[in-house]
Amino acid sequence: MAYTVGQVARAARVTVRTLHHYDEIGLLSPSGRTAAGYRRYDDADLERLQLIRAYRELGFPLEEIAEILDDPGGDPLPHLRRQHELLTGRIGKLRDMVAAIELAMEARKLDIQLTPEERFEVFGDFDPDEHAEEAERRWGGTEAYRQSTERAARYSKEDWLRNKAENEEWGRRITELMASGAPADSPEAMALAEEHRQLISRWFYDCSYEVHTGLADMYLADPRFTAYYEKIRPGLAAYLNEAIHANAISRA
Amino acid sequence: MAYTVGQVARAARVTVRTLHHYDEIGLLSPSGRTAAGYRRYDDADLERLQLIRAYRELGFPLEEIAEILDDPGGDPLPHLRRQHELLTGRIGKLRDMVAAIELAMEARKLDIQLTPEERFEVFGDFDPDEHAEEAERRWGGTEAYRQSTERAARYSKEDWLRNKAENEEWGRRITELMASGAPADSPEAMALAEEHRQLISRWFYDCSYEVHTGLADMYLADPRFTAYYEKIRPGLAAYLNEAIHANAISRA
DNA sequence: GCTTGACCCTCACGCAACGGGAGGCGGGAG
DNA sequence: CTCCCGCCTCCCGTTGCGTGAGGGTCAAGC
Numbered sequence: 138m139a140y141t142v143g144q145v146a147r148a149a150r151v152t153v154r155t156l157h158h159y160d161e162i163g164l165l166s167p168s169g170r171t172a173a174g175y176r177r178y179d180d181a182d183l184e185r186l187q188l189i190r191a192y193r194e195l196g197f198p199l200e201e202i203a204e205i206l207d208d209p210g211g212d213p214l215p216h217l218r219r220q221h222e223l224l225t226g227r228i229g230k231l232r233d234m235v236a237a238i239e240l241a242m243e244a245r246k247l248d249i250q251l252t253p254e255e256r257f258e259v260f261g262d263f264d265p266d267e268h269a270e271e272a273e274r275r276w277g278g279t280e281a282y283r284q285s286t287e288r289a290a291r292y293s294k295e296d297w298l299r300n301k302a303e304n305e306e307w308g309r310r311i312t313e314l315m316a317s318g319a320p321a322d323s324p325e326a327m328a329l330a331e332e333h334r335q336l337i338s339r340w341f342y343d344c345s346y347e348v349h350t351g352l353a354d355m356y357l358a359d360p361r362f363t364a365y366y367e368k369i370r371p372g373l374a375a376y377l378n379e380a381i382h383a384n385a386i387s388r389a
Numbered sequence: 390m391a392y393t394v395g396q397v398a399r400a401a402r403v404t405v406r407t408l409h410h411y412d413e414i415g416l417l418s419p420s421g422r423t424a425a426g427y428r429r430y431d432d433a434d435l436e437r438l439q440l441i442r443a444y445r446e447l448g449f450p451l452e453e454i455a456e457i458l459d460d461p462g463g464d465p466l467p468h469l470r471r472q473h474e475l476l477t478g479r480i481g482k483l484r485d486m487v488a489a490i491e492l493a494m495e496a497r498k499l500d501i502q503l504t505p506e507e508r509f510e511v512f513g514d515f516d517p518d519e520h521a522e523e524a525e526r527r528w529g530g531t532e533a534y535r536q537s538t539e540r541a542a543r544y545s546k547e548d549w550l551r552n553k554a555e556n557e558e559w560g561r562r563i564t565e566l567m568a569s570g571a572p573a574d575s576p577e578a579m580a581l582a583e584e585h586r587q588l589i590s591r592w593f594y595d596c597s598y599e600v601h602t603g604l605a606d607m608y609l610a611d612p613r614f615t616a617y618y619e620k621i622r623p624g625l626a627a628y629l630n631e632a633i634h635a636n637a638i639s640r641a
Numbered sequence: 642g643c644t645t646g647a648c649c650c651t652c653a654c655g656c657a658a659c660g661g662g663a664g665g666c667g668g669g670a671g
Numbered sequence: 672c673t674c675c676c677g678c679c680t681c682c683c684g685t686t687g688c689g690t691g692a693g694g695g696t697c698a699a700g701c
Contacts, residue, residue, distance in 0.1 A: 143677065153678085158659055173667055175678060199658075224487045228480055234443050235476045242469045395648065405649085410688060425696055427649055451687070 139169075140178045149186050164203050165189060195220060307332060311377065312370045321379035330377065330384040346385040391421075392430045401438050416455050417441060443472045447479055488599070559584060563629065564622045573631035582629065582636035598637040605633035 146153045159165035160176065165185055167176040178186075185206065192202045197220060205216050311329045319325050334349045398405045411417040412428065417437055419428040430438075437458065444454045563581045571577050586601045 141678075152660080154660060155658085157680095162658090171667095171678095173678080174680090175667080221487060221491065224483055228483050228487070231446060231476055231480050231483070234446055235473060235480070237439065238443060238469050238473050238476065242473070393649075404689080406688065406690080409651090414687095423649095423696095425649080426651090427696085445687090 138180055140183070142167075142176050142178070145178045145183065145186065148183070149190060151186075151190070159186075159189070159199075162199065162203075164199055196224065303336060307336060308369050312373065315370060315373060315376050321376050322383035326376070326380040327384040327387060330380040331388075333377070333381070334384070346388055349381055350385045390432060392435070394419075394428050394430070397430045397435065397438065400435070401442060403438075403442065411438075411441070411451075414451060414455075416451055440469075440472070443476065447472070447475045488597075555588060559588060560621055563632075564625065567622060567625060567628050573628050574635035578628070578632040579636040579639060582632040585629070585633070586636075602634055602637045605630045 140148070142153050142156050146156055156165070156176075160167065165182065167178045168182055169177040169179075171177060188206060189199075189202055192205065193199070197205075197216070201216060307329070311326075311333075314325055314329060330349075334346070337349075392400070394405050394408050398408055408417070408428070412419065417434060419430045420434055421429040421431075423429060440458060441451075441454055444457065445451070449457070559581065563578075563585075566577055566581060582601075586598070589601075
């Protein structure tokens with residue numbers, strides 16, 4: 138069977154202009170033309186259009202759809218995966234926004250001033266994009282990084298807020314301990330180091346003692362991380378570093 | 390507090406260009422400029438930007454956002470509430486899309502594994518470790534995959550054969566029905582579509598109506614899958630697709 | 642005081658994925 | 672033979688920015 142543009146358009150619930158467009162870019166060219174130049178679509182064309190609309194509804198750009206469809210017997214899996222990542226990424230962003238909105242509502246009720254960071258993030262005070270890029274460069278392709286992003290994508294705003302709360306609670310306790318003058322290799326400090334390790338394991342990735350000490354060294358080596366801990370309390374980065382090492386040695 | 394474009398851009402995770410654009414169209418003009426012409430944003434600007442980004446993420450066109458924000462001139466709380474609702478709704482939609490993609494990936498896996506009869510028979514003798522490794526490499530990381538393998542790991546060869554038998558029984562019945570001339574939106578066809586959904590849910594992963602229609606579309610979209618059904622009976626893929634849609638609509 | 646390098650500025654063109662109109666043939670029903 | 676609807680090909684418009692080009696500004700370090 139052969140169909141005109143208008144018939145195809147009505148059947149597939151798209152406009153004629155859309156079909157013209159698909160023809161122009163070579164995504165879907167009618168199998169033939171009449172003597173007068175009218176486009177003639179056949180059943181195979183209709184089938185292809187079905188595919189196109191299905192992929193489009195999943196959010197694929199036309200160019201990528203063309204790649205998928207024109208690679209006969211080719212594997213659409215990489216494309217599907219890529220799209221999957223894009224979508225989960227977007228979901229993550231939306232969740233951050235929901236959290237930010239909730240925070241804004243809360244602040245409104247309590248008449249609290251929000252810092253710009255609070256306004257746009259639930260997290261601490263580093264730029265998450267910068268952080269993601271940094272993380273990618275440092276740990277990209279590592280198992281821990283994969284785990285971390287995978288889990289992060291699944292967390293709800295409540296999860297994030299709970300995470301933040303746990304983090305802050307831990308921060309308060311180690312600050313107190315340090316202020317009390319307890320040495321970094323005291324049992325109490327080591328216990329808090331251990332808690333820190335488990336916090337990471339629970340929220341982000343399996344954190345072995347070895348990985349943990351590596352992380353501890355980075356807290357001293359990387360000014361950005363150092364600043365994070367130093368801002369909580371001067372000397373905390375070094376204190377935590379020592380406590381983590383002591384803890385790791387004692388468990389070995 | 391006053392901020393430069395760059396600072397605002399980093400905080401809100403947008404590009405400087407975007408802020409320039411918002412300024413150009415009058416959606417968000419900085420509250421002031423320095424002597425040198427640098428844009429200066431204050432806290433009120435940031436608040437407005439937060440609302441803008443949230444509405445944008447929801448798919449509102451910028452012009453409409455301007456109308457919404459400039460109209461009441463009052464309390465942002467209703468905005469926040471509204472956005473919260475819309476955002477969570479949008480997250481749901483995106484999750485459906487992700488589910489559909491996971492299904493598409495799953496469909497390929499099932500197609501590859503289950504279509505050839507011998508492979509099905511051999512499945513029980515397969516080295517499970519080797520198989521798991523291979524599958525992990527190809528499909529790792531999706532929820533549907535996780536569920537599917539989790540259940541599959543517990544299935545015995547008898548289970549697989551029973552699955553196969555159920556599948557074939559269902560296939561016989563829908564072939565008969567289709568041969569009888571019953572329309573795809575008849576109660577009988579819808580009942581078989583529903584059975585199909587429950588078959589999937591029982592054997593592989595939770596299959597909601599949304600996910601089911603997504604799967605149905607992939608039956609038409611993916612040639613390999615289409616071939617599977619077309620081999621049972623020509624036209625069955627389209628028939629089943631329609632029946633699944635009809636069934637999903639009637640249950641909504 | 643001078644040089645860097647990281648910002649900032651304003652044009653201004655480019656992009657996807659079509660929408661919509663102008664101006665002009667084709668074709669089948671009456 | 673006429674009508675009007677449907678088809679054709681340009682071709683410009685839209686949205687929400689990306690991405691330079693080309694050039695000023697500002698704080699830091701020498």
